[in-house]
Amino acid sequence: MTTLTIPDHLLALDARDPLAHKRGAFHLPRGVVYLDGNSLGALPRGVPERLARAAQTEWGEALIRSWTAGADAGQDWMALPDRVAAKIARLIGARPHEVAVGDSTSVNTFKVLVAALGVAQPGRRVILTDADNFPTDLYVAQGLNALLGGTLELRRVPADDIEAHLTEDVAALLLTQVDYRTGRKLDLEAITAQARAQGIVTVWDLAHSAGAFPVDLSGAGADFAVGCGYKFLNGGPGAPAFLYAAERHHAAAPVAISGWMGHADPFEMARDFTPAPGARRFVAGTPMVLSLSALDEALDVFADVDLDALRAKSLSLTDTFIDLMEPLAARFPLTLVTPREHARRGSQVSYRHPQAREVMTDLIQAGIIGDYRTPDILRFGFTPLYHSHADVWQAARGVQAVLEARA
Numbered sequence: 001m002t003t004l005t006i007p008d009h010l011l012a013l014d015a016r017d018p019l020a021h022k023r024g025a026f027h028l029p030r031g032v033v034y035l036d037g038n039s040l041g042a043l044p045r046g047v048p049e050r051l052a053r054a055a056q057t058e059w060g061e062a063l064i065r066s067w068t069a070g071a072d073a074g075q076d077w078m079a080l081p082d083r084v085a086a087k088i089a090r091l092i093g094a095r096p097h098e099v100a101v102g103d104s105t106s107v108n109t110f111k112v113l114v115a116a117l118g119v120a121q122p123g124r125r126v127i128l129t130d131a132d133n134f135p136t137d138l139y140v141a142q143g144l145n146a147l148l149g150g151t152l153e154l155r156r157v158p159a160d161d162i163e164a165h166l167t168e169d170v171a172a173l174l175l176t177q178v179d180y181r182t183g184r185k186l187d188l189e190a191i192t193a194q195a196r197a198q199g200i201v202t203v204w205d206l207a208h209s210a211g212a213f214p215v216d217l218s219g220a221g222a223d224f225a226v227g228c229g230y231k232f233l234n235g236g237p238g239a240p241a242f243l244y245a246a247e248r249h250h251a252a253a254p255v256a257i258s259g260w261m262g263h264a265d266p267f268e269m270a271r272d273f274t275p276a277p278g279a280r281r282f283v284a285g286t287p288m289v290l291s292l293s294a295l296d297e298a299l300d301v302f303a304d305v306d307l308d309a310l311r312a313k314s315l316s317l318t319d320t321f322i323d324l325m326e327p328l329a330a331r332f333p334l335t336l337v338t339p340r341e342h343a344r345r346g347s348q349v350s351y352r353h354p355q356a357r358e359v360m361t362d363l364i365q366a367g368i369i370g371d372y373r374t375p376d377i378l379r380f381g382f383t384p385l386y387h388s389h390a391d392v393w394q395a396a397r398g399v400q401a402v403l404e405a406r407a
């Protein structure tokens with residue numbers, strides 16, 4: 001793969017890319033085009049040093065004092081979840097006290113579903129969701145229903161039919177904004193507005209949204225949300241997840257896992273749970289300091305990023321990939337399943353191919369790292385912070401080479 005052959009119009013797009021300098025903030029291995037940042041974001045360069053400091057200095061030297069050391073300056077471990085929450089809040093259109101950081105997306109989905117049912121209209125027992133929602137969302141809803149003795153109804157309908165099912169018997173709507181297989185993006189604003197008009201509480205999974213494009217939960221009037229720290233936020237494998245609870249629900253929403261770290265004063269060691277102010281009440285146990293430190297550092301890469309520029313670049317990258325793949329889709333059994341309309345596209349492009357699994361194995365062998373999803377999906381994630389249009393070109397040429405070699 002030689003850079004000399006990259007088309008001029010793509011080089012020109014890279015030359016005027018306002019985010020081009022952000023690539024330097026990441027460690028990207030040589031000889032690889034990494035198109036899986038929607039599953040595990042690349043390593044931000046500042047993270048290893050931060051992890052070393054957290055381990056050697058904060059843990060090794062200061063030991064238990066680090067829980068409170070620097071509390072005046074907001075540097076204490078105890079406040080780390082809140083500091084990270086504030087950084088995520090800007091990316092999702094929330095206020096800092098509406099975001100809680102910790103646990104996994106799955107656990108947070110449980111917490112917000114319980115919270116949502118607790119503030120739902122009395123008597124409503126239906127959770128409406130996308131039949132093809134990410135498995136963990138479906139499983140957590142099933143588990144909650146079992147816990148409640150099967151008194152809920154989990155109503156699963158195709159995503160395209162959701163709006164027709166926003167009826168007055170629905171308690172909560174559980175949706176993932178960007179479909180993990182197809183990359184289809186839902187209109188969060190419109191669906192939230194329609195749901196609210198029916199008295200339905202909304203729960204959004206932003207796993208493939210946060211850090212990929214701007215989200216405006218407050219503007220949309222969304223009720224609850226969850227999302228991942230290790231995808232577009234680049235917080236590292238198993239990074240803590242986040243949850244969002246709109247301020248208007250803080251007083252009434254039940255805290256399903258009412259642990260001591262969500263208590264208003266954990267070291268008062270009181271016998272009864274008194275929730276901390278704001279979403280902090282949803283932080284159940286001791287903050288995962290090492291992984292929070294990595295996520296905290298990773299989020300600093302976003303600090304000066306214009307989220308509209310991020311979205312514009314994401315669309316330019318995915319447009320470019322779709323265009324470059326078009327002649328291949330004519331020659332090989334590739335079917336684009338990602339919407340072409342910008343408003344309906346996240347930051348990934350997916351194709352069906354009858355041998356998708358084998359094709360992706362060959363691609364990864366060739367240094368084009370995307371992923372395969374059952375049953376026949378080739379998935380390519382684009383990360384506007386570290387991809388160039390030249391990368392997109394190399395990826396498409398790599399796909400061409402693999403398909404030609406297999407033919």
Ligand SMILES: *Cc1c(COP(=O)(O)O)cnc(C)c1O
Nearest residue numbers: 104105106134136176180205207
């Ligand atoms: C990746 C992903 C998750 C991951 O959940 P974890 O608990 O972090 O493993 C949840 N929901 C969606 C939609 C995802 O894409």
